[in-house]
Amino acid sequence: MKQLRCPLNGVRPIEEFAYGGEVRSAPDPEACSDEQWMDHLFNRNGSAAIKREWWYHVASGYWFIAERDTQRDVVIHTYSVERLRERTA
Secondary structure, eight states: OOEEEETTTEEEEGGGEEEEEEOOOOOOTTTSOHHHHHHHHHOOOOSOSEEEEEEEETTTTEEEEEEEETTTTEEEEEEEHHHHHHHHO
16 A cells, blocks of 8 residues: 655555645746746646655645655655745745
């Protein structure tokens, strides 16, 4: 059984989680062109790499970040959204 470590709830079965997409910075929707906004909404970097992703623990309603090697499908580290804010501040 595949498991994922939630920073709040500990190790849980992967079925308790929902993937929320890659962590990306969004352009200012009022300052960018329609083409730039569409590019942000619909285009993703699909190359295999270590990526920061949003994950959601459904039972507790808790959002967090996972750093995952998409080539090997291995989660390297999980942490709270507050830590993400600290890293990008």
